[in-house]
Amino acid sequence: MIDGKLIAIDGTKIRAQNSKHNCITQSGLDKKIAYTDEKINSYLMAIEKENTVDSEYKAKLETYQKLKEEYLCQKTELAENGLEQKSLTDPDSRRMKNNGSLDICYNVQSVVDSKNHFIVDISTTNDINDQNQLHVMAKNAKELLDIEECTVIADTGYYNATEIKNCIDDGMTVYIKKSKANNSTKNNEFRKEKFTYNSEDDTYICPAGERLSFFENTSKNGLRYKNISVHPVLHVNIRIVVHHPKPEGRFSVGNMKISLLMFANQHWKTMMFINRDDAL
Numbered sequence: 001m002i003d004g005k006l007i008a009i010d011g012t013k014i015r016a017q018n019s020k021h022n023c024i025t026q027s028g029l030d031k032k033i034a035y036t037d038e039k040i041n042s043y044l045m046a047i048e049k050e051n052t053v054d055s056e057y058k059a060k061l062e063t064y065q066k067l068k069e070e071y072l073c074q075k076t077e078l079a080e081n082g083l084e085q086k087s088l089t090d091p092d093s094r095r096m097k098n099n100g101s102l103d104i105c106y107n108v109q110s111v112v113d114s115k116n117h118f119i120v121d122i123s124t125t126n127d128i129n130d131q132n133q134l135h136v137m138a139k140n141a142k143e144l145l146d147i148e149e150c151t152v153i154a155d156t157g158y159y160n161a162t163e164i165k166n167c168i169d170d171g172m173t174v175y176i177k178k179s180k181a182n183n184s185t186k187n188n189e190f191r192k193e194k195f196t197y198n199s200e201d202d203t204y205i206c207p208a209g210e211r212l213s214f215f216e217n218t219s220k221n222g223l224r225y226k227n228i229s230v231h232p233v234l235h236v237n238i239r240i241v242v243h244h245p246k247p248e249g250r251f252s253v254g255n256m257k258i259s260l261l262m263f264a265n266q267h268w269k270t271m272m273f274i275n276r277d278d279a280l
Contacts, residue, residue, distance in 0.1 A: 001118065007141055007151070108122065109133050139170055152167060158176055
């Protein structure tokens with residue numbers, strides 16, 4: 001019935017019992033606080049102009065003052081818990097893209113065996129995308145099926161170098177569709193495969209013929225980066241993420257991935273952004 005030789009992973013968004021109005025975000029709260037400040041100031045000015053305090057003005061002023069306090073408390077709560085958003089009715093749900101629009105949803109992940117299209121595993125998460133779901137879903141399915149090797153297929157939304165590497169390390173063969181162009185520009189000229197690496201001086205040659213040299217070492221989210229810059233006319237910043245070092249402490253080009261961001265200026269339009277999770 002199920003052989004586990006080929007499994008497919010995909011996700012779908014299921015709407016939660018939470019309206020958009022009951023989902024708070026840092027940016028949304030900033031706008032609400034700015035709006036209440038504006039209304040508070042306008043009612044204070046109106047009260048100052050009147051010889052007697054209008055009870056209606058006073059009531060509205062108190063209402064907006066209470067709203068501002070509520071918004072500030074919510075903003076503090078988000079900051080203390082390290083959250084970008086929070087759903088008030090359905091706390092585990094998140095605002096995420098669903099069929100081209102933003103909805104309050106859950107991200108339901110499923111693994112299907114290719115032989116008879118049976119569902120092998122299913123899981124619900126509040127991650128807003130599928131970027132970090134490939135390895136955990138594939139690994140769980142592999143353990144449930146009690147198999148040593150399997151082939152995993154998924155769409156572009158799962159394309160994450162770290163996740164792919166983890167799957168390969170666990171004996172899986174992974175096939176994922178790779179985006180050929182930036183979603184907004186559709187420009188392939190500066191795809192990362194068109195950059196040439198020079199191991200002798202640790203530099204890259206971009207398609208425009210410019211040499212990209214080492215700038216500085218940085219780190220973020222537990223990953224180490226090598227920032228590389230080029231001629232200021234291009235305004236190029238490239239980050240190479242090192243997955244793991246060789247035993248002797250040096251880094252292998254094969255274990256790196258690259259991100260490229262071209263900024264617009266008078267000579268160049270915004271050309272390309274290669275996601276930092278793309279593999280080199």
